Amino acid sequence: MTALFISDLHLDKDRPQIIAYFKNLIDNLDPNVESLYILGDFVEFWVGDDDPADGLTDVFDSIKKKSKEHSIFFMHGNRDFMITKDFCKKSGMILLDDPTIIKLGDKKILLMHGDTLCTDDHEYQKFRTMVRSPSWQSEMLKKSLDERISLAKMYRAKSLSETNAKNEIIMDVNQQEVINTIKKYNVDMIIHGHTHRPNIHKINIADKVYKRVVLGDWYDKSFVLNITDDKLIIDKGHII
């Protein structure tokens, strides 16, 4: 039995090679793959379900088609939290809460997008609380599509310039928060994306070793975590 985990594809019409690469992957999913987990930032931004999703129609069609043979799960990231449960359903994806616990074999795994672990970035956490509130979202949806698209572009540019200015450490996960999260949910492993710092970290807590697997982004290379039985296999492919 195989489960695949991906995140941070940031699909966008300006990078058609990544869209094509992902479409090819989904169209040719191995029949042994029982579930595919997309852990957020699947698309570059999403301003509401009336988003024109330029260049992505084929991808959502492929997902819909493949959802008959595989379970395809989606969790919100900080770019695509406006994708609704209805849209997921229509596209053949099952929307997961952040975080969600799954069981693979005898292992309990916590799935997250990863941004909630970055607790040192107070400014971002404040912004996150604001944009995740139903009142902010309903105000946002009252604006015209064009207005929302330009706002999304503005937020993206702002976040990019802040990212460049912020200390590297602030942008990564907080170690104590990782330990607290493992303890709180009583899991063996955390899988998340968001930080674009792919790695498998080992964390020792009271003589037991836990794992934190960080998924990579899809800018130059694809990044797929394959868990088959108890084995973790990282599969990277050159997109360009």
Ligand SMILES: [Mn+2]
């Ligand atoms: Mn993210």
